[in-house]
Amino acid sequence: MATQETDIREGVDRETVETVQNMGSYKYGWETEIEMEYAPKGISEEIVRLISKKNDEPEWMLEWRLQAYHRWVEMKEPDWALLDLPKIDYQDLYYYARPKSMVEKPKSLDEVDPKLLATYEKLGIPLKEQMILAGVEGAENINLEERQVAVDAVFDSVSVGTTFKEKLAEAGVIFCSISEAIKDHPELVKKYLGSVVPQTDNYFATLNSACFSDGSFVYVPPGTRCPMELSTYFRINAENTGQFERTLIVCDKGAYVSYLEGCTAPKRDTAQLHAAVVEIVILEDAEVKYSTVQNWFPGDEEGKGGIYNFVTKRADCREPRAKVMWTQVETGSAITWKYPSCILRGDDTSGEFYSIAIANNYQQADTGTKMVHLGKNTRSRIVSKGISAGQAQNTYRGLVSMHPRAKNSRNYTQCDSLLIGDKCGAHTVPYIEVKNNSSRVEHEATTSKVDDDQLFYCRARGVGEEEAVALVVNGFCRDVLQALPMEFAMEAQSLVAISLEGSVG
């Protein structure tokens, strides 16, 4: 078995190299010309009502949104991050856009906007799943080949479809868009929505609470191991559109689920706003793995355009022995503001955070995690690899907090920064609070440059310069890459290489 593992890893590395050689700088930079239906620009109580109406929501949901909206108008953008934030005009954005072809369900693939299908194809989603995503009636019954991943695709503001619903339903797993969940499973949504990230949590989460247009919902019933990986693809296509998706995952007692999230956006020279919220509730003995490969358009070489990514992600290990693992590969976005966090509430719960954050050209990243130890004997582990190139600024910001009740808890943090070139910056900002005498917190941090000797050694063996950088950087990220599910690991390795193209020589 060990040998087989090695062989696969070998294949992964080869994949990276080939991808680097074959790809342009931002593969997903295309834009699909699809007829869209927009709400008027700007945010107001009317727009919030409109979004709620478009989604055919019950009254309680609208009330919830309005509460958030009224709070939001009184809030201020946070300014503590190490980010040079351009002024965002929140009234100059579209808060709702959906492909027109989604208004009525198409009867067959012929009726589906071919451009929508082309989009899925470019994203690498197989044809039969494309049909389901495009909402073709009856497509669920087509005999699909055995695949491991169920997909929910969110295109601009709306979920355009979810695959494998029936197979998941057999196992009792609910995987659907959040708008469907609000209608079909109101008791679950009511109980858990906002229970991890409250409506008023922070500026961006509150904005999201008011105007989230769609997202994914997962419920795994007690004692169930979800039979396949669940995956969401987010894509911002329409211009001047903010994307505000909301993900809610509930993993009931003794259940397990692995969830993958991928994101892309077209190349544009105007910036786009993305403010998402992910809430995860984990009950007794349950375990959730949440992996993200974030590849939003990072802006061009001069720093024009790109996605402003303000995301609130939080997992609540609510009951004893619950476990969560966040793995993220952040290569895109002009600005990243993101701190996937673990609330270790139950006794003996554990949280892990593995992160690779790459910032090239004029990208800015301020990212990290929060480990809040509330229960006894709780464990957390943080492994962060930050890579800066070009003129980029990359900050790790992390909180480890041991509350008085969190006796005998432990944290281990390892933060490594790698610099490529002499115009970029790496910053590490750990916050550590320990309020009991029996807990232990360890923090290790290193900062290094890509070593000329390493590059020369690779080149003297025949490896080209960019490939050599990719090799060395992938080595630097190894601990984190290994934490990713296999198919994501491949994508992530290629991304690492692509996002560093042109950073040497």
Place this chain on the structure above:
Amino acid sequence: MLEIKNLHVKLEDEDKVILKGMNLTVETGKVHAIMGPNGSGKSTMSYVLSGRDGYEVTEGSATLQGQELLDLDPEARAAAGLFLAFQYPVEIPGVGNMTFLRTALNAQRKVRGEDELSAGEFLKLVREKAKALKIDAEMLKRPVNVGFSGGEKKRNEILQMAMLEPKMCILDETDSGLDVDAMRLVSDGVNALRSPDRSFLVITHYQRLLDHIKPDVVHIMADGRILQTGGPELALEVEKNGYADILAAHGLTEAK
């Protein structure tokens, strides 16, 4: 095979001249040894030939099978068949030894227009070569040179050489830091790779390596050039009497 003509090299950032009109010809299939006191420019020569940054060639040329090397990137020189076994092999954390070897081998094959090896083909080849060099399979799985002993690092260099099958191999003080047994293992590896169409340039301080790897020609280098050339007996003479006489004959002192 390798022809160095009137090579002058200085450090890029300083005015220090290191190679001062070096001439050297290594014929196909021959093993040449270069000996010389510290600071004579031996290692610089190996770095300049393989294309390391930081040196400026002010005059002269170096050709491999008639192809000018000095205009090429390091990776192109490697693909052309040049191999440098490093005096201090570099550690690359997180990069598996196998991944490294396979990336390098396929990069070279690609440049030469040959098919890349599949995972299976590669694995078969590397296991075969490692076995021949008595290299433990465990070593192949570890990150490149990380935590390797001095002997393991040097053997790893020889494994790379065996995998990449270069035409011209330069061994830069491969014996430094090795105990007697490790030196024998490394030398056996090199000897196994000797062939009528492969040449070697062995840089060393000590005759004892040349007991294992028998050279056809021995050069004495000092002050950035070759002072004297002879057969294997020249190395024995240096071992016995030191460099003083040879240096003195060229108006140099040992302190130089």
